[in-house]
Amino acid sequence: MEPPVTYPQGDSYQGKKIYGRQKGCAKFSCFGVVGAIVVIVVIVIIAYTFALPALMPNSLSGSFLDAVVVPSKDGEEKVWILTDGSFNFIQTTKSPGRTSTGRECYFCKTWTYIIDPKTEKVLHKIKTPYEDIITLIDLVYHDGKVWSVTREYGENEPRIEAFDSETGEKVMDTDQFESKFPQLSAGLTEAHYDKEDFTIRVKTRDGREGIYSFTEDKLYKDNAEFNKSQTKDSAITNYPILAPEDNSSSPRKKLLIATGPKSSIENNKSSLSHYSGNEEHMEKYYKIKVKPLVEKIYLEGIIYHMDSESVIIVYLDQLGKKSNRLVSCVDLNSGKELWTLKPDEIFDEMKIDEEDDTFSSLFFTKSNIGVKRSGNLVLLTLKNEGIMGFEYKTGKKLFEMDI
Numbered sequence: 001m002e003p004p005v006t007y008p009q010g011d012s013y014q015g016k017k018i019y020g021r022q023k024g025c026a027k028f029s030c031f032g033v034v035g036a037i038v039v040i041v042v043i044v045i046i047a048y049t050f051a052l053p054a055l056m057p058n059s060l061s062g063s064f065l066d067a068v069v070v071p072s073k074d075g076e077e078k079v080w081i082l083t084d085g086s087f088n089f090i091q092t093t094k095s096p097g098r099t100s101t102g103r104e105c106y107f108c109k110t111w112t113y114i115i116d117p118k119t120e121k122v123l124h125k126i127k128t129p130y131e132d133i134i135t136l137i138d139l140v141y142h143d144g145k146v147w148s149v150t151r152e153y154g155e156n157e158p159r160i161e162a163f164d165s166e167t168g169e170k171v172m173d174t175d176q177f178e179s180k181f182p183q184l185s186a187g188l189t190e191a192h193y194d195k196e197d198f199t200i201r202v203k204t205r206d207g208r209e210g211i212y213s214f215t216e217d218k219l220y221k222d223n224a225e226f227n228k229s230q231t232k233d234s235a236i237t238n239y240p241i242l243a244p245e246d247n248s249s250s251p252r253k254k255l256l257i258a259t260g261p262k263s264s265i266e267n268n269k270s271s272l273s274h275y276s277g278n279e280e281h282m283e284k285y286y287k288i289k290v291k292p293l294v295e296k297i298y299l300e301g302i303i304y305h306m307d308s309e310s311v312i313i314v315y316l317d318q319l320g321k322k323s324n325r326l327v328s329c330v331d332l333n334s335g336k337e338l339w340t341l342k343p344d345e346i347f348d349e350m351k352i353d354e355e356d357d358t359f360s361s362l363f364f365t366k367s368n369i370g371v372k373r374s375g376n377l378v379l380l381t382l383k384n385e386g387i388m389g390f391e392y393k394t395g396k397k398l399f400e401m402d403i
Helices: 013-055 174-179 223-230 262-267 269-275 279-286 362-368
Strands: 063-071 077-084 087-095 098-106 109-116 121-129 137-142 145-150 159-164 170-172 188-194 199-204 209-213 218-220 236-244 252-261 289-306 310-316 325-331 337-341 369-374 377-382 386-391 397-402
Touching (some): 063 137, 063 369, 063 377, 063 386, 077 377, 077 386, 145 188, 159 174, 159 188, 209 223, 218 223, 236 262, 236 269, 252 262, 252 310, 262 269, 269 279, 279 289, 289 325, 310 369, 362 369
Antiparallel strands (some): 063 077, 077 109, 109 121, 137 145, 145 159, 188 199, 199 209, 236 252, 252 289, 289 310, 325 337, 377 386, 386 397
16 A cells, blocks of 8 residues: 655745745736637737738728719729728727726727629728727718718717728828818818718818808808808709608608709708698799609608609508518609518617617618619628628619628
8 A cells, every 4th residue: 555645744844835825826816827828819809800811812901981873984882891900999098086997999990892792702802900990981972982981989080081892902091081171271170971961061170161052162161151152053943852741740650742943952952851741832932843643651760861863761561569670662753662672681789679689670770771773783881790791773682792
């Protein structure tokens, strides 16, 4: 029988050293575990940021930010997709008497992909570095260029950039945009794309304001000058509006068409819905005639896209804590619905279920939806989910991409 194992006892240095190593190794093991975790995290970050995009050049990475449909010279539409390719994380900072939690990022950047929607192939890929977390960027197409308008945040200064829509080559940066207009010589502090007016509203370091019009390639010095310019256009135009039934606050909305001088419609957009039920008032004071376009009711309907040919509406199939969204496209000339997308044809996440999640309500989710159209392609986007493409004339789904 072997003698039992004994450990040195007493106060001898050797005994303490041997016994101490047995207990103290946990400390060094912990250090090794923490170090290993740090190394793994660093490897994951590097792989996510550099290796994966390089190994998969035809795959999309990052979280979805925006997309735009762009016509091309070959007669087919291309899709530009913008994603946040940063390594984002939540960081908690503690100091005496204060604890703050916020989102941070490493390797802050965006990826812009030019996609052939028929093959879903990546034709071109653009990397844009940033200094801080990315909050809001709008992609806008106009006259052969795709514009990128970045909202200022933290260390990210506002950006206004333009790219050739065929090649993806940058043709204008923020400095070049500022140099076009002496009013902006002090530099920008704010930049905001206004979808309703098709303008960029800016502020400068020396306290000036400006409104850039895409259609005119002109910078107005303020809102008053811009509005005044709109009153000079007396051409007769049509403008679709969704107005509550019986001129009330009802969620039951009807699609109307307002016809009148463009200047009058532009100046009274905010009140058209309110006064739409008073035809005499509209015609007498605004010189605008209003008439129903279709008889259908659109519950809590919102117009997400309009152009000279059509209007696209997103609305609910019923009221209550649980409901589905529907998408309808209406031809403005005939007043007929071209098509309606049912719940099983669009994103499942567009459903509303307040019993399951309060933040899935109409209020919290309506700003996450986007609709854009060019030529025969309609693009439906949902933040943090992806994009769907539909044929304009029929509503047939052409493709779906999760991002």
